[in-house]
Amino acid sequence: MTVLMDGRKLSKKIKEQLRVRVEKLEKSAGIVPRLVVIMVGQDAASQIYVRNKQQAAKKIGIQTIDNMLPEDTKEEEILNLIYEYNEDPNIHGILVQLPLPAHINEENVTHAILPAKDVDGFHPVNMGHLFMNAPHSLPCTPRGIMELFKEYEISPKSKNVVIIGRSNIVGRPMAALMINADATVTIAHSKTLNLSKLTQQADIVIVATGQPQMLTGEDIKKDAVVIDVGMNRLPNGKLVGDVDQASIDGIASYLTPVPGGVGPMTIAMLMKQVVEFAERSVKNDC
Numbered sequence: 001m002t003v004l005m006d007g008r009k010l011s012k013k014i015k016e017q018l019r020v021r022v023e024k025l026e027k028s029a030g031i032v033p034r035l036v037v038i039m040v041g042q043d044a045a046s047q048i049y050v051r052n053k054q055q056a057a058k059k060i061g062i063q064t065i066d067n068m069l070p071e072d073t074k075e076e077e078i079l080n081l082i083y084e085y086n087e088d089p090n091i092h093g094i095l096v097q098l099p100l101p102a103h104i105n106e107e108n109v110t111h112a113i114l115p116a117k118d119v120d121g122f123h124p125v126n127m128g129h130l131f132m133n134a135p136h137s138l139p140c141t142p143r144g145i146m147e148l149f150k151e152y153e154i155s156p157k158s159k160n161v162v163i164i165g166r167s168n169i170v171g172r173p174m175a176a177l178m179i180n181a182d183a184t185v186t187i188a189h190s191k192t193l194n195l196s197k198l199t200q201q202a203d204i205v206i207v208a209t210g211q212p213q214m215l216t217g218e219d220i221k222k223d224a225v226v227i228d229v230g231m232n233r234l235p236n237g238k239l240v241g242d243v244d245q246a247s248i249d250g251i252a253s254y255l256t257p258v259p260g261g262v263g264p265m266t267i268a269m270l271m272k273q274v275v276e277f278a279e280r281s282v283k284n285d286c
């Protein structure tokens with residue numbers, strides 16, 4: 001029997017705890033946590049993200065300021081917007097949705113955000129702290145995955161973990177968190193040879209490739225834990241992950257479903273970091 005890890009349920013619990021913290025912050029310090037979101041152009045996964053983020057923020061009492069910019073927005077305009085929000089003491093977190101259109105340099109944009117307001121944890125300063133095992137702000141998807149491990153009492157300690165995907169958003173920070181949690185980590189990617197051989201040795205497989213249903217039951221060992229970070233829209237409109245759920249069923253001990261697994265946790269962690277930043281801003285005042 002494969003246990004489905006219920007990200008929707010856990011994210012609800014976390015969001016409820018955050019609602020209480022936001023209420024307290026408002027009462028004790030008169031502060032409402034504020035998150036700025038900048039999105040340029042249209043991207044399917046980003047649109048799902050924006051919608052779910054707005055709903056979550058509303059429930060918790062976080063105010064979001066959404067900047068939906070047209071595809072042809074100039075890099076300079078985005079940078080100027082970021083500089084403005086960096087200076088604004090009422091803004092606690094700034095998030096720029098990735099991917100950005102090709103004419104915009106993603107690095108310039110993520111580097112412009114003040115590390116203290118970087119709720120995504122993508123700034124090199126925050127990424128550096130994470131890799132040195134003293135994190136300040138964490139990328140939300142990897143953090144959400146760690147929360148799922150905690151909830152289901154799965155310890156990464158001394159486990160063989162194979163991460164497929166080396167993106168700055170998921171693969172790399174995930175590897176850092178797993179090393180910090182005493183796992184033995186392998187990062188595989190598009191140039192990796194004999195991928196299946198690697199994954200068959202893994203106690204935990206984390207898949208973040210963007211290739212629909214690429215990991216099957218034949219690629220894993222019995223009772224492996226499988227984390228599916230994929231979010232792919234099939235031509236028929238169905239949302240599927242990077243894991244072929246049907247073939248994994250009965251072989252894996254645990255699996256995160258898509259939808260309802262990692263996605264909702266990403267949102268919950270984003271909310272958590274905004275609240276943490278807002279709380280920190282009170283402490284820094286006195």
Ligand SMILES: Nc1nc(=O)c2c([nH]1)NC[C@@H]1CN(c3ccc(C(=O)N[C@@H](CCC(=O)O)C(=O)O)cc3)C=[N+]21
Binds near residue numbers: 263
């Ligand atoms: N700077 C930045 N940070 C990100 O974290 C980021 C980003 N840019 N750009 C876009 C991707 C995509 N992403 C999603 C998060 C949650 C769901 C989500 O809520 N998924 C639901 C979908 C349910 C439904 O269909 O509504 C689920 O899996 O259950 C989707 C997509 C974050 N991303």
